[in-house]
Amino acid sequence: MKVLCAGLVLCVVVSSAFGQVALTRGPAVCRVGPTKAKIQWKTDPASAGAVEWGSSPALGNTTPATGAIKLHEVLVPGLTPSTTYYYRVLANGVPASGTFSFRTAHEPLHPFTRIAAFGDSGKANSEQYAVASLLGALEPEMVLIAGDVIYPEGESSDMDPKYFVPYAALLPGIPFYLALGNHDYETDCGQPYLDNFCLPPSSAGGERYYAFETADVLIVSVDSEFCDPGGFVCSPFWVVSEQLDWLEATLAASDARWKVVFFHHPPYSDGSHGDNLVAQIYLVPIFEEQGVDLVINGHDHSYQRFSPLVDGSPDPSGPRYVVAGTGGNGGSDIFPSPILEAGIEGHGTFLLDVSGNQIHCRFVSADPGSFGEVLDNFTMSKGPTTPTLALSAEVSPPGSTPFLTVSGEAGEGYGVFFSLGTGYLEVPPHGVLLIDPMVGGFLFSGTLLGGGALHALPIPPTPVLNGTRVYFQGAATSTEPSVGGLWITNVSALTIG
Numbered sequence: 322m323k324v325l326c327a328g329l330v331l332c333v334v335v336s337s338a339f340g341q342v343a344l345t346r347g348p349a350v351c352r353v354g355p356t357k358a359k360i361q362w363k364t365d366p367a368s369a370g371a372v373e374w375g376s377s378p379a380l381g382n383t384t385p386a387t388g389a390i391k392l393h394e395v396l397v398p399g400l401t402p403s404t405t406y407y408y409r410v411l412a413n414g415v416p417a418s419g420t421f422s423f424r425t426a427h428e429p430l431h432p433f434t435r436i437a438a439f440g441d442s443g444k445a446n447s448e449q450y451a452v453a454s455l456l457g458a459l460e461p462e463m464v465l466i467a468g469d470v471i472y473p474e475g476e477s478s479d480m481d482p483k484y485f486v487p488y489a490a491l492l493p494g495i496p497f498y499l500a501l502g503n504h505d506y507e508t509d510c511g512q513p514y515l516d517n518f519c520l521p522p523s524s525a526g527g528e529r530y531y532a533f534e535t536a537d538v539l540i541v542s543v544d545s546e547f548c549d550p551g552g553f554v555c556s557p558f559w560v561v562s563e564q565l566d567w568l569e570a571t572l573a574a575s576d577a578r579w580k581v582v583f584f585h586h587p588p589y590s591d592g593s594h595g596d597n598l599v600a601q602i603y604l605v606p607i608f609e610e611q612g613v614d615l616v617i618n619g620h621d622h623s624y625q626r627f628s629p630l631v632d633g634s635p636d637p638s639g640p641r642y643v644v645a646g647t648g649g650n651g652g653s654d655i656f657p658s659p660i661l662e663a664g665i666e667g668h669g670t671f672l673l674d675v676s677g678n679q680i681h682c683r684f685v686s687a688d689p690g691s692f693g694e695v696l697d698n699f700t701m702s703k704g705p706t707t708p709t710l711a712l713s714a715e716v717s718p719p720g721s722t723p724f725l726t727v728s729g730e731a732g733e734g735y736g737v738f739f740s741l742g743t744g745y746l747e748v749p750p751h752g753v754l755l756i757d758p759m760v761g762g763f764l765f766s767g768t769l770l771g772g773g774a775l776h777a778l779p780i781p782p783t784p785v786l787n788g789t790r791v792y793f794q795g796a797a798t799s800t801e802p803s804v805g806g807l808w809i810t811n812v813s814a815l816t817i818g
């Protein structure tokens with residue numbers, strides 16, 4: 322992500338220098354799909370808006386101008402998946418923002434993405450700003466907020482100070498996806514939330530609940546207000562029934578490898594709110610029946626990682642539940658139950674690195690004294706992780722020839738990719754995260770005959786290579802006709818020198 326202005330204040334200064342109408346909000350990229358995205362911004366007074374965009378900073382394309390309005394949501398169509406695009410906003414035909422970039426969503430054959438998720442953020446306090454700063458360092462491809470986006474009552478007047486300003490450095494390049502929390506419902510049953518945020522609507526529920534896919538992951542945002550005491554005022558039974566039907570059908574219809582659901586009220590929590598029994602009764606059976614892998618909630622202001630559960634008991638075949646109400650609001654105590662695997666009282670973000678048939682999950686702290694530290698990590702795996710890669714040496718001098726061994730089941734097709742270390746993040750104990758074969762180079766491929774395959778890796782005798790770190794990762798296809806798709810191997814790293 323290239324953010325060419327540091328925040329809303331600076332953006333406004335830049336846009337003022339360019340034209341007659343200044344942006345009073347944004348820009349923010351939203352509803353980013355594989356082939357289209359929207360850009361949202363606000364001007365006051367109203368202006369005719371357009372987006373100038375392209376695959377390089379030279380831009381070159383311009384969307385049709387809107388009428389004179391204040392809050393703009395402009396569609397940028399005709400994009401290519403997994404591709405970086407650049408844009409700037411025009412107001413009354415004049416450039417009104419700096420130039421920003423975003424990346425389009427991924428199709429299933431590109432099963433790599435990084436997702437940050439937390440809830441209970443909209444306080445405009447130092448903790449919310451600290452989490453925003455952490456997100457800037459972690460560079461997720463999207464952010465999920467599991468409700469209570471705007472405290473205390475989800476009012477329109479709080480949208481800028483408690484959302485658009487704290488995340489101003491992120492919103493131009495990273496799409497945020499939200500879920501409604503009980504505090505967001507306090508004003509007009511959440512109408513300001515619907516009016517101000519740009520989310521991918523579902524045909525059944527509009528922006529109150531919706532689903533989308535990227536990188537072979539189905540992500541579902543649920544409106545869990547009906548789980549709140551008194552929630553029936555805004556969510557009468559027929560509205561809830563319609564959503565539950567939609568949820569079940571949406572999960573059943575998706576053939577994505579991973580199914581992740583996020584919403585506010587946690588079915589399982591060892592925080593002060595405790596287990597939400599309404600969510601357990603109405604939502605959990607659908608998750609269990611439809612093969613949901615991960616459920617992310619807020620409401621309690623702590624991080625809690627539960628076992629995979631079926632009917633409330635540990636069972637590796639069930640969904641895993643994580644509470645991450647750690648986005649800014651005050652911390653709350655944890656009272657550990659036997660199904661709690663990890664609990665952290667603090668602020669930060671839950672982070673998912675999707676890598677084919679594995680998701681590496683972490684909780685990263687944003688608190689003073691532990692900022693950026695990984696306080697919890699675990700890996701979710703689906704299906705086999707073969708073949709595996711192993712190097713004959715971890716360090717090899719220029720001119721040497723280490724070997725890379727590929728091991729797995731006979732008959733598996735495999736390919737191995739590599740990339741230089743530049744630009745990648747190495748976080749112990751997971752090694753290198755978000756290895757991306759679309760960016761790296763293709764090394765070799767073949768079919769395993771059994772027992773593994775050995776490949777020589779001749780390193781040029783060039784002293785300038787000293788210190789270079791090269792990462793290898795493989796992709797494999799199954800020999801089992803019933804197990805389709807791409808599996809991603811472990812990462813092997815080699816230091817030259």
Ligand SMILES: [Fe+2]
Nearest residue numbers: 469502503620
């Ligand atoms: Fe809440």
